Amino acid sequence: AQKITQTQPGMFVQEKEAVTLDCTYDTSDPSYGLFWYKQPSSGEMIFLIYQGSYDQQNATEGRYSLNFQKARKSANLVISASQLGDSAMYFCAMSDGSEKLVFGKGTKLTVNP
């Protein structure tokens, strides 16, 4: 069964610094997708970045990059140059053949001025 583990309940970072949010996954399917979503206090889930299991290069989207280490089954999110508006919950999710997303429990990121 697919499983997503986010081991950091909370993370703190200073404004303008980089931060890494951890995510490990478990699946027996060779074809899968990994996603990161941001959820501000308003509740909406905002799509940030996607990595496919067959992608050779790590995904990047602006200040977001995904550090994909297939052998370790990890898909960590790196946010560069943190901004105050980055304070939110961050969820790692996976899909692997079934159509649903399986989410981790999330990491609460706080950016300090």
Place this chain on the structure above:
Amino acid sequence: DTGVSQNPRHKITKRGQNVTFRCDPISEHNRLYWYRQTLGQGPEFLTYFQNEAQLEKSRLLSDRFSAERPKGSFSTLEIQRTEQGDSAMYLCASSLRLGLADTQYFGPGTRLTVL
């Protein structure tokens, strides 16, 4: 280009009442999903539609829950005889399958409180 919309945004009801939520997906998206999110957890899958066909239902979706997408556009999620354990955020997402990538875009959610 409007995103996914959900109504109402908040709903407070008494135990035993029926409630219905609506989701309007992004217009060209053929897939629509419902998730439930309780406090301190990530969203959990409930069901999904491809066009008007409901293709998968989670065992979380008890017989008190029913979802429809009658014309392959908007969807409704009804909960009958609500219980306090139904209190949660109900999230709707939509996607347009393109090859292997199927990014789901979420609406703002409906927060249900059952008293």
